[in-house]
Amino acid sequence: MKQLLTGNEAAAEAAIYAGCRYYYGYPITPQNELINYMSFRMPQVKGTFIQAESEIAAINMVYGSAAAGGRSMTSSSSPGISLKQEGISYLAGSELPCVIVNIQRGGPGLGDISASQADYFQSVKGGGHGDYHVIVLAPSSVQEMADLVYDAFDLADKYRNPVLILGDAQIGQLMEPVEFKKEFKENLPPKDWALTGAKNRNKRVIKSFYPVKGELEVFNAKLQSKYKEIENNEIRYEAVNIHKADVILVAYGTSARICKEVVRKSNHLKFRIGLIRPITLWPFPTEFIRNMSERARCMLTVEMSAGQMVEDVRLAVEGRCPVHFYGRTGGGVPTSLEIVKKIVEIMPKNKAAKTLLQFAGVK
Amino acid sequence: MTEKIILAGFGGQGMMLLGKLLAQAAMADSLYVTYFPSYGTEVRGGTAVYHLVISSEEIFSPLIEEADTLIVMNQPSYQKYKEMIKPDGLLLLNTSMIKFDYLPDVKIYTIPATEIASNLGNVLVSNIVMLGAYLTIKNLFSTENILEQLKISLSGRKKDLLDINKQALERGMQAINSLTV
Numbered sequence: 001m002k003q004l005l006t007g008n009e010a011a012a013e014a015a016i017y018a019g020c021r022y023y024y025g026y027p028i029t030p031q032n033e034l035i036n037y038m039s040f041r042m043p044q045v046k047g048t049f050i051q052a053e054s055e056i057a058a059i060n061m062v063y064g065s066a067a068a069g070g071r072s073m074t075s076s077s078s079p080g081i082s083l084k085q086e087g088i089s090y091l092a093g094s095e096l097p098c099v100i101v102n103i104q105r106g107g108p109g110l111g112d113i114s115a116s117q118a119d120y121f122q123s124v125k126g127g128g129h130g131d132y133h134v135i136v137l138a139p140s141s142v143q144e145m146a147d148l149v150y151d152a153f154d155l156a157d158k159y160r161n162p163v164l165i166l167g168d169a170q171i172g173q174l175m176e177p178v179e180f181k182k183e184f185k186e187n188l189p190p191k192d193w194a195l196t197g198a199k200n201r202n203k204r205v206i207k208s209f210y211p212v213k214g215e216l217e218v219f220n221a222k223l224q225s226k227y228k229e230i231e232n233n234e235i236r237y238e239a240v241n242i243h244k245a246d247v248i249l250v251a252y253g254t255s256a257r258i259c260k261e262v263v264r265k266s267n268h269l270k271f272r273i274g275l276i277r278p279i280t281l282w283p284f285p286t287e288f289i290r291n292m293s294e295r296a297r298c299m300l301t302v303e304m305s306a307g308q309m310v311e312d313v314r315l316a317v318e319g320r321c322p323v324h325f326y327g328r329t330g331g332g333v334p335t336s337l338e339i340v341k342k343i344v345e346i347m348p349k350n351k352a353a354k355t356l357l358q359f360a361g362v363k
Numbered sequence: 364m365t366e367k368i369i370l371a372g373f374g375g376q377g378m379m380l381l382g383k384l385l386a387q388a389a390m391a392d393s394l395y396v397t398y399f400p401s402y403g404t405e406v407r408g409g410t411a412v413y414h415l416v417i418s419s420e421e422i423f424s425p426l427i428e429e430a431d432t433l434i435v436m437n438q439p440s441y442q443k444y445k446e447m448i449k450p451d452g453l454l455l456l457n458t459s460m461i462k463f464d465y466l467p468d469v470k471i472y473t474i475p476a477t478e479i480a481s482n483l484g485n486v487l488v489s490n491i492v493m494l495g496a497y498l499t500i501k502n503l504f505s506t507e508n509i510l511e512q513l514k515i516s517l518s519g520r521k522k523d524l525l526d527i528n529k530q531a532l533e534r535g536m537q538a539i540n541s542l543t544v
Contacts, residue, residue: 004387004398174425175383175398177390261423335428 002179007145007171008033008075010178011101012041014149015073019185020099021047022065022072024058028080029113030169031103035075055080059087059100066096067206069194071153075101077169078119079110081127088162089128093208095223097156099149100134101165103172106331114331115169115254120308123166124282131220133227135163135234136281138252142176148279150182159230160193166281168304170254170333227283236279237288241267245274246350247343248292250313251302252278254333259302261336262343271352273343281309289316298322298346302334322346364394365418366503367427371444372436372457374411377490380516381434382413384494387512388504389417397425410439417503432501434493436460436476445469455497457489472500472539479534485524488531495535506532 005013012034015023023042025035035051042049048065052058058074065072076084081102091098104119106112123136135155139145145167152163190196193204210216238256241263242248249259256277266273276292278285293299298321301310310325317323326342328334340356347353368385370378382398389396399414414427429449435441436457448454450468459477474496480489491513498509509532517525 002390004383004390004396170399170425173400175386175400176425177396258424264423333424333426335426336424337428 002177004175005142005178006033006173006175007139007142007167008103008173009037010142010146011075011149011165011167011172012037013180014146015071015099015153016041016045016047017180017182017184018071018150018153019188020071020073020153021045022062022070023047024050024052024061024072024074026052026055026058026076026080028055028077030105030115030172031075031077031101033172034101034103055083056087059084059091062098062100063087063091063094063096066091066098067094067195069191069196071097071099071157071188073099073101075103077103077105077113078107078116079105081119081122085122085128087128088134088164089130089132090208091162092128092132092134092223093130094206095160096162096206097153097160098162099152099156099165100162101149101167104166104168106329112331113169115171115304115333116329116331117166117168117253117255117304118306118308118329119166120281120303120305123164124284124312132223133161133230133282135159135161135230135283136166137163137236138166138279138281139171140253140256140277142171142174142178144279145171146178146180150180155234157191159226161226161230166253168254169331231283234280235283235285235288237285238275238277238279239288239292240275240277241272242274242276242292243295245272245295246297246352247272247347248274248276248296248299249302249339250276250278250289250299250309252281252309255302255304258334258336259339262339265336265340266356269352269355271350271356278309284312284316286312286316289313290318290320293317293320293323296321298324300324300326300339300343300346302339303327304333305329365416365420365422366432366501367430368415368417368432368434369412369427369430369444369447370415370434371410371412371440372490373440374409376411376436377487378411378413378434378436381490381494382415384509384512384516385417385497385504386415387515388508391508391511392504394419395422397422399425410437410443412440412444432497434497436489436493438462453500455493455500457493459489472496474535474539476535479538480531483527483530483534485527488528491528491531492535492538495532495537496539497535498532499536499539506536
């Protein structure tokens with residue numbers, strides 16, 4: 001049955017469906033519906049809900065219950081996610097599965113409470129210290145929020161790695177019909193590494209500290225081979241209207257929705273616009289973007305930031321075609337008309353591109 | 364079919380619920396719908412605005428650049444959002460709380476929603492009076508569908524409020540016919 005939920009509520013319910021029974025949070029706009037939902041829903045499924053004394057406490061509670069083998073989750077928004085970075089590095093270093101939701105708001109600093117995509121670097125390039133990656137999933141609708149949060153718990157357990165859901169204030173607050181179609185998980189198989197009490201078995205160790213010279217390098221090599229495996233198996237993206245496209249837009253999350261509108265507007269024109277929407281931001285669909293760049297005249301990355309993902313697009317394209325950028329910051333959300341204007345600007349000699357403007361209602 | 368509606372009023376005037384009832388009715392009719400509430404620093408008494416898009420096709424941006432319909436409850440919201448109505452768009456306003464001007468290229472409908480709700484005995488149902496008026500003008504959903512959504516919203520502790528809300532809906536449906544400008 002379909003329900004009308006906000007992205008925040010859908011994320012919470014999807015976690016419950018996926019068997020998450022440990023949630024720790026601390027309030028911050030624009031993700032408060034998530035923690036609010038968990039506060040009444042967790043007791044209904046005999047789970048644990050704690051409103052922690054701080055974001056830092058919450059992420060370390062996640063460390064504790066993840067080490068004990070439970071499916072665990074925390075959520076916050078940009079400034080709160082910054083506070084959690086030490087904990088995330090420790091979780092990655094201890095190979096503990098968990099799900100972290102970041103409903104991004106404007107930054108830097110306390111910023112504002114409007115939608116933003118300015119935490120891309122923090123999400124995919126580390127955030128905390130050390131050579132680590134978290135798997136980063138970027139939903140662009142409420143239904144996809146539910147689907148990705150559900151999958152995130154499986155991915156986290158499969159690779160013993162934290163998974164970050166990168167949403168924004170718009171996805172978090174937006175209400176859309178959503179359906180939970182997958183299995184309601186309750187009794188998950190035990191984990192053969194979890195700290196469950198060593199009576200009648202050998203002890204297990206969860207740690208990220210390797211003080212003996214050489215040990216850490218061996219451990220890091222193991223981590224890197226795990227990341228390689230994730231890159232080989234888990235890349236997800238959506239491609240729209242991509243073949244024979246003159247311009248390929250690259251965007252994720254909320255920006256990608258607006259780009260889809262531009263693609264639709266161009267559908268009946270001679271001038272073709274395509275869209276690549278990365279769903280996993282790490283691992284990034286590098287190879288696919290590279291292959292497509294050989295066919296397109298140029299690419300245009302659209303973000304609600306001053307230009308972050310565009311660097312990964314350029315690394316993928318390696319100069320095969322020009323890569324342009326259009327972005328809004330500080331709570332600004334691009335409009336389809338702004339994107340059309342940018343396309344005309346980067347293709348000044350293309351007459352067909354100008355027909356787009358007419359279609360968009362500009363004389 | 365695509366209907367882009369901006370709803371605005373004081374926090375506490377029930378615009379959130381009005382939009383949600385329409386969104387749920389759309390969902391029940393298997394239409395696409397996005398409902399984007401404002402979540403700023405609004406408090407009771409501040410201006411709250413909601414973007415509701417209902418369509419037979421997939422909806423991309425939930426933010427409305429040009430509204431087919433603007434439903435406004437109070438003067439500040441009217442002043443702030445009247446420019447967002449597209450040419451030949453529809454403006455539905457609560458004349459109990461708004462002094463309006465003639466707007467070229469806009470179909471204006473008026474209803475004293477706050478007054479009607481007060482006469483029914485509960486000023487809080489002024490939003491449902493507006494809903495009734497809107498349904499009569501646009502006729503997007505059946506009355507049965509809307510009543511079903513009202514029942515879902517007013518279950519449990521709020522069950523006793525169902526009757527007055529039904530009355531408010533009916534009064535809104537009737538009153539708008541006689542007050543079309």
